[in-house]
Amino acid sequence: MAEEERRHTIVVLVDNEPGVLARVIGLFSGRGYNIESLTVAQVDKVRGQSRINIVTTGTELVIEQIKALLGKLVPVHRVQDLTIEGPHVERELALVKVLGDREQLVRALRIADFMHARLVDSSPESFVFEMTGTSDELDAFISLVEPVEVSRAGVVAIGRGRTVLASNGA
């Protein structure tokens, strides 16, 4: 088995019930695994199901263990490792605040323009940009505009093509 650590994007379909997020987080913290990013939101109102997107790093054995443990949690319907199970799309959203004089703000606006970030708030001394893209694209934008404050949503991901993650039956 490979010993090197690798970044994995894992999506989990769960019942939207109290404590389910605590169970997922507890599984990571209790065993010393990393969470790089975690997002959760309800995705199916009728069935009362939420989707959790987790980005984690670990050796092949650790990742296998994480997936098995997630699958064991009682409110979990499905676990999918997008990194392994074929091509997928990953996106992240960031809100980025820049302070400065007119010259600095104009410079930031130019960078935002060519990197496809949107201006969503402005005052004489500040801009807030919204940017959507891969985590790498966000990292690049943030390092260029030298913001004073950043709010990132974390990674959301979905498989490409016809494959669908849905609960069995229910």
Add this chain to the structure above:
Amino acid sequence: MTAATLAPAAVDTQSMTGSQVVLRALVEQGVDTIFGYPGGAVLPLYDAIFQQDKIRHVLVRHEQAAVHAAEGYARSTGKVGVVLVTSGPGATNTVTGLTDALMDSVPIVCLTGQVPTHMIGNDAFQEADTVGITRPCTKHNYLVKRPEDLARVMHEAFHVARSGRPGPVVIDLPKNIQMGKALYQGKDEVRHRSYHPRREPDAERIEQAIEMIARAERPVFYVGGGLVNAGHEACALLTELVRETGYPITQTLMGLGAYPGSDPQSLGMLGMHGTLEANLAMYHCDVMVCIGARFDDRVTGRLDGFSPGSKKIHIDIDPSSINKNIAVDVSVVADAVEAVGALLAAWRRRSNSVSRDKVAPWWAQIEEWRKKDSLRFRQDGAGIKPQTAIRRLYEATRESDVYVTTDVGQHQMWAAQHFTFEKPMRWLTSGGLGTMGYGFPAALGVQMAHPEATVLCISGDASWVMNMQEMSTAIQYRLPVKTFILNNSYMGMVRQWQDFFHGQRHASSYMESLPDFVKLAEAFGATGLRATTVEELDQVIAKALATEGPVLVDVVVDREENVYPMIPGGAAHNEIKLSPEDEGQHEAISEEGMVLV
């Protein structure tokens, strides 16, 4: 919300209180005994228990003991053990028992009282965040906030506790939910939305496994508590498979009894204090067949020195047990009954083509190891060697319907080594968590389930004191458990490790001012006996077994005796130490080994 809760036909129109719903669900789930301790937040439930006669309530003296008693009940019957405690301290006192049940895969449903829903979060009297505290030490837990969820949650909890890899489930019940009106649903009307563990093995993997097993020249079966959990049928199937193959088998601490211990194919227990032949067979085998065991650190020793040349097959119901500590070649996620049944059928299809002669050299090697008699000890002089006490107790009870529980430490290892179990579910010990104080309450749970059986608790002077208050429970319910304390005035295993690894400095491991156990038993209203010489031992054992009611026997044993064989922490199976003559070598233990527990 499940589909079932929406189905109108499912709803019993008769209106009941939440407490009545709880009791009716317990009855429908086949519960006849619960272990508990009352308090303010569960008074409505206790009131409902008082007004019915289908379920016996056993009043323990500490909530931790309630869980251990329920574990004893569950592990000796294969049923779910049930616990009822109050909120706050009642719930927090169950944490050790719940963790114990989680580690050893014991099906438990633990009902905890809670302050009324409108007071949750207010730091109310005897309020604790029970679901928060017990989340990591249960298989699953629930806080019931609406009366209409109650019946469904009760049935789901039993399903979760007993299916898949069994484990403890907590249901936190606010007092107003117990008192409010609730509707009942039968268990057949509830189907869990997401929890349906796999039972059937993958046929192709079974073929791969049997191919490997058939070709093996130095095979070994390595079986654990999962097989016992799978029940009598699984153990019977395994026994057939092992006998038909003619291969050797070793059992973990939790797996003792899964295969008849006196059978010549049994190599006994493996691991840190396992037999030489079991550990060397594991080290030198070419095919290892692990069923219902989890490559625990007590079994594997140093991971990179674990069975270096073997192909490994792992059958387990828990997918997260596979490739956790040891990477295996063939894995089968399934219930042991199904998997062993499939293996047996596959073996029978091809057994004619397998020559028994090919394992003859392997058996010859194993017999060489066996001749070393790694469990030997010297009983000289009048003083009692602890191993002698276990052997005599075994001889005195082997013909009877006997169950044995233990606490944790040296006495536990000696009991595992020197008491032989022919049947599953007869041996109850705290394997994973290593909980001192487990044995006596567990024995009470066993005796509740098997009133006519001989129930022995083998304990130590330090362990027994940890839950000695339960002697009151034994007296109250006339539970004739026979407890044998191997009294060496030490926390013996701690003292052994201090002798080996910490320069013989006995920091806090000497038990000064121990109670007089004979008088202590009498103070509770039980019978106390003492044996100090080998000559007295047999008489005292006979007298204890013949005495009605609970008996506490103080067996004063050799204080300096150590448990052998021993694989020190951080060592591999082939670095096993056989006797005190090997003791000098302990100083060579690595720093890395020292940090291991």
